[in-house]
Amino acid sequence: MMQLKERVGELVKKKQRLTMDNKQGDLDPSDSMRIGLQLPVLEIRDYGLGLEVNLMSGLRKNFMLFEVITVLEEEGASVVSASLSTVGNKVFHTLHAQVKSVRVGIETSRLCKRLQELIS
Numbered sequence: 001m002m003q004l005k006e007r008v009g010e011l012v013k014k015k016q017r018l019t020m021d022n023k024q025g026d027l028d029p030s031d032s033m034r035i036g037l038q039l040p041v042l043e044i045r046d047y048g049l050g051l052e053v054n055l056m057s058g059l060r061k062n063f064m065l066f067e068v069i070t071v072l073e074e075e076g077a078s079v080v081s082a083s084l085s086t087v088g089n090k091v092f093h094t095l096h097a098q099v100k101s102v103r104v105g106i107e108t109s110r111l112c113k114r115l116q117e118l119i120s
Contacts, residue, residue: 015087015092018041018056018090039056039057039058039061039090040055040056040057040058040061040063040119040120041054041055041056041057042054042055042112042115042116042119043055044108044111044112044115046106046108048099049098049099049102050096050097050098050099051072051077051095051096051097051098051099051106051108051111052094052095052096052097053068053072053093053094053095053096053097053115054092054093054094055068055092055093055094055095055115055119056090056091056092056093057090057091057093057119058089058090058091059086059089059090059091060089063118063119065082065084065093067118068093068095068115068118068119069082069095071111071114071115071118072095072097072111075106075107075110075111075114076099076100076101076104076105076106077097077098077099077100077106077111078097078098078099078100079095079096079097080096080097080098081095081096082094082095082096083095
């Protein structure tokens with residue numbers, strides 16, 4: 001339980017860093033270089049029998065959430081929860097999925113490649 005609280009704290013701090021907006025709500029070039037951010041951002045965490053997919057995009061470059069869910073399911077994951085939040089001009093998607101077949105698993109490198117193609 002304590003590890004989960006620490007992880008939530010880390011993610012909240014990371015989200016705050018990433019959502020520093022200028023007057024238009026976009027990162028200015030100096031902020032982008034400082035935190036190494038280029039939208040869209042994809043992060044996949046593999047927990048063995050589960051996955052966490054975090055996507056961050058701008059309002060101008062968005063994608064359909066159902067397309068992301070479809071790719072996850074085609075790769076052998078079953079989405080158990082999905083959330084979306086908008087902060088400034090940024091959209092944050094968080095999806096949690098479980099492996100459908102423990103024997104087969106999920107090839108995260110292929111999943112990452114397919115999702116990158118979808119959101120780019």
